[in-house]
Amino acid sequence: MxxxxxxxxxxxxxxxxxxxxxxxxxxxxxxxxKDYNRLLAEDIATIQEKVHPCSICGSFTETDPCPVCTDTTRDRSMLCIVEQPQDVMTIQASGAYNGLFHVLGGAINPLNGVGPEDLSFGKLLERIEAGSFSEIIIATNPTEEGDTTALYIRHVLKSHPELNLTRLASGLPIGGDLEYADRTTLTRSFRGRVKL
Amino acid sequence: MxxxxxxxxxxxxxxxxxxxxxxxxxxxxxxxxKDYNRLLAEDIATIQEKVHPCSICGSFTETDPCPVCTDTTRDRSMLCIVEQPQDVMTIQASGAYNGLFHVLGGAINPLNGVGPEDLSFGKLLERIEAGSFSEIIIATNPTEEGDTTALYIRHVLKSHPELNLTRLASGLPIGGDLEYADRTTLTRSFRGRVKL
Known part of the structure; x- marks a missing residue:
């Protein structure tokens, strides 16, 4: 070759x-x-030494705990549960949320052999029991696996009725066109319609 | 950062x-x-040392001349002119052609300041004068720049009326759908229609 x-x-x-x-x-x-190749090669070779999961929330970080977990200006009464470390970055970039995060490390997917025991639910409960959260926002993907995982989180947190449990709204993407919306998204938009 | x-x-x-x-x-x-990162980084860092333009045809190669130019089983009466080294690989992968290649290094594009003097026309003429080609196939892209370049090649090769000058057919892509064809492609398909 x-x-x-x-x-x-x-x-x-x-x-x-x-x-x-x-x-x-x-x-x-x-x-x-040539410099570009050298820099890119160096970064690819060393990224795994530099970046690790945060020991608290599980998102990727160069310092442990991560900057989000140690940021005292953030709202420590809110916890947003996501599937992957990159979801933290996406939400952070949007500026839509100012609380803490918890990364599950995936979604429940029986077909791929991913059960609750493969995700960081133990740590999630520890954090909830040790913390002073008032709201838990489930931000798993709007997919079958994300839905299953959201249901499982609701089940696990039944023992904490004091927590306000929410999930990100699903519906038409802003700037999108009704014409291009798929049936499931449209159905969800109807079910989740809001009063004006 | x-x-x-x-x-x-x-x-x-x-x-x-x-x-x-x-x-x-x-x-x-x-x-x-980790091994994957190491290999990828190594390849990115060293690719420019390993791969060079072939001194005859201009396509990228690790040996000089390239394996295509030195392959004695190929039809040395045919020369296919392409814009970029990757076009050689695309045509080679298709198995549709068994002659030699000439890489121009781009297409004539006055807006971007690319004139004939920036492309390897001098070498092309040298090869044609030294070689024993009977057919020259122009395989520049079916774009405005590719068309201009094709016209320029025709102009340059006027002094060689013994050469059979052809260009790749344009038209509907196989497996495509009329419904999705753009107007220009459709117009070209009509113009280039063939008798059945």
């Missing part, structure tokens, strides 16, 4: 990168400034 | 990789097997 084919094959294992885009990226890397 | 942000920023400079997919790739690189 040639060096180009080798690089293309490695690149095509990245998420969202198919054989065609892998080839395009590989060719572009022949023509990029 | 954190290590993750840094890596995301570098990744988003790759072709076809936007900020969202760069972030997705960066996160995935935290969880990939």
């Amino acid at each position: 040639t060096a180009l084919e080798n690089l293309t094959k490695l690149l095509s294992r990245l998420p969202g990168v198919g054989p065609k885009s892998a080839s395009r990226i590989a060719f572009s890397l022949i023509k990029t400034p | 954190t290590a993750l942000e840094n890596l995301t920023k570098l990744l988003s400079r790759l072709p076809g990789v936007g900020p969202k997919s760069a972030s997705r790739i960066a996160f995935s690189l935290i969880k990939t097997p």
Whole structure:
């Protein structure tokens, strides 16, 4: 196998990168400034040494605990439960939320063999029992697995009726067009319709 | 800037990789097997040392001349002119052609300041004068720049009326649907219609 084919094959294992885009990226890397290749290679080789899961919330961080967990200006009465570390970054970038996070590490998916015991529910309960949360926001994905996980969280937190348990609203994406909404999204939008 | 942000920023400079997919790739690189990161980093850092343009045809190769130029089983009476080195790989992968190649290094694009003098026309003429080609296939892209370049090639090769000059057919992509064809493609399909 040639060096180009080798690089293309490695690149095509990245998420969202198919054989065609892998080839395009590989060719572009022949023509990029040499410094860029050096920096990118260095970052790829060292990222796993630099970034670790936060021992409190489970999101990726270079310091432990992570900047969000140690930020005293955040609302410590709210806990937002997400599936993946990247979800924390997405929500942080939106500026829509100012409380704390808990990363489950995935969603319940019996078909893929992912059960509750594979996710950080034990730690979640520990945090809830030790903390002073008044609201728990479930921000799992609006998918079958996310729904199952949300139901499971509700089940697990039955022993804490003092907590206000909510889930992110589902419906039409802002800026989208009714015409392009799929049936499930549309059904959810009707069910979750709000009074004006 | 954190290590993750840094890596995301570098990744988003790759072709076809936007900020969202760069972030997705960066996160995935935290969880990939460590060996994979090492190999990918190594390949990215060394690809420019390993791969060079072929001194004859201009396509990327690890040996000079490239395996296509030195392959004695190929039809040396045919020369296919392409814009970029990756076009050679695309055509090679298709198995549709068994002659030689010439890479121009781009297409004529006055708006971007790319004129004929920036492309390898000098070498093309040298090869044609030294070689024993009977057919020249123009395989520039079916774009405005590719069309301009094709016209320019025709102009340059006027002094060689012995050469059979052809261009790849344009029309409906196989497996596509008339409904999704754009107007220009459809117009070209009508113009280039073939007798059954």
